Amino acid sequence: MRLLLIITALGEGAFGLLVLVYPPIAAQALFGLEIDGLSVIICRIAGIALIGLAVACWPGRVPSRQQLYGMLTYSILVTLYLVRIGIRGAPVGPFLWPAVIVHVVLIVLLIVAGVKAQKVSAT
Secondary structure (H helix, E strand, O other), X not given: OHHHHHHHHHHHHHHHHHHHHOHHHHHHHHHOXXXXXXXXXXXXXXXXXXXXXXXXXXXXXXXXXXXXXHHHHHHHHHHHHHHHHHHXXXXXXXXXXXXXXXXXXXXXXXXXXXXXXXXHHHX
């Protein structure tokens, strides 16, 4: 579970840093949209939040279930929202569906890690 949390935290933190530093590239990649003005400000706030999520979910020597649940909650909600965007015919960039697939894989891995951790702590 520790390695999985490290990988997910690094991934979300890196994407958060990209969104913070250069929001237009993230908007173009995911949604095929150009952004400016208020959209850039909101994207940067989202980038800061992703970096915060990465820091909060970074495991210590013994990863906690809260870290796992935090990343799992984020992954489920962002996956559902990205799928909604994709099927509603909203603008879609070349990385929207790959992002959905990555998050679905992460959801499965996080659930499996949680079940394994629960079995270990029960014994």
